[in-house]
Amino acid sequence: MSQSSLRLKPLTLRINGRSYGPVEVPDDMMLVDVLHEYLGLTGTRFGCGQGVCRACTVIVDDEQGPREVRSCVTGAHYFEGKAIRTVEGHAKHGADGALQELSAVQQAFLDHFSFQCGYCTPGFVNAATVLLERLGKQPARDYEREEVRALVLEALNPHLCRCTGYVRYYQAVEELALKLPNVRVRAAAETPR
Ligand code: FES
Numbered sequence: 790m791s792q793s794s795l796r797l798k799p800l801t802l803r804i805n806g807r808s809y810g811p812v813e814v815p816d817d818m819m820l821v822d823v824l825h826e827y828l829g830l831t832g833t834r835f836g837c838g839q840g841v842c843r844a845c846t847v848i849v850d851d852e853q854g855p856r857e858v859r860s861c862v863t864g865a866h867y868f869e870g871k872a873i874r875t876v877e878g879h880a881k882h883g884a885d886g887a888l889q890e891l892s893a894v895q896q897a898f899l900d901h902f903s904f905q906c907g908y909c910t911p912g913f914v915n916a917a918t919v920l921l922e923r924l925g926k927q928p929a930r931d932y933e934r935e936e937v938r939a940l941v942l943e944a945l946n947p948h949l950c951r952c953t954g955y956v957r958y959y960q961a962v963e964e965l966a967l968k969l970p971n972v973r974v975r976a977a978a979e980t981p982r
């Protein structure tokens with residue numbers, strides 16, 4: 790947790806489809822700290838605290854569409870009135886809070902044994918979700934397999950994993966991208982890994 794002032798300011802935002810606030814939080818506090826210390830949402834990871842590792846990535850849903858934001862270097866009040874998603878919002882839960890179903894990304898990461906300690910995983914889940922949602926809204930067309938692979942690399946490459954689990958993260962997301970109905974891969978472009 791970083792240092793912050795004692796000047797309080799009300800904050801209201803939507804997280805994972807639910808309204809939070811107004812809650813009085815320091816006016817210069819970063820979002821990750823507000824999630825942890827004020828809202829009880831501890832799934833977002835604090836890694837470097839300097840905007841480098843992206844463990845703290847959350848999703849912002851605004852007029853630009855879903856996009857990644859690093860919550861360790863973005864003040865909580867930037868999100869006033871905005872809608873965000875954190876890692877807690879991906880799986881489906883029953884009325885009793887019991888887990889019903891993981892998101893497709895979460896399930897793919899499990900199926901591919903993509904993570905080890907899992908500290909980086911919330912950031913990877915959010916990055917992959919943004920990529921797949923944005924890609925899924927593109928007009929249907931033919932892709933080269935390498936093109937899809939490059940899109941996955943571009944989206945996930947900024948995320949650091951100290952357990953070096955990158956390849957299985959990338960494979961899981963590539964598999965999901967190739968299943969999108971608007972992504973058609975030319976058979977001739979199929980290349981073995
Ligand atoms: S903790 Fe935010 S980028 Fe590393």
Ligand code: FES
Nearest residue numbers: 905907950951952
């Ligand atoms: S799985 Fe350990 S840091 Fe990525």
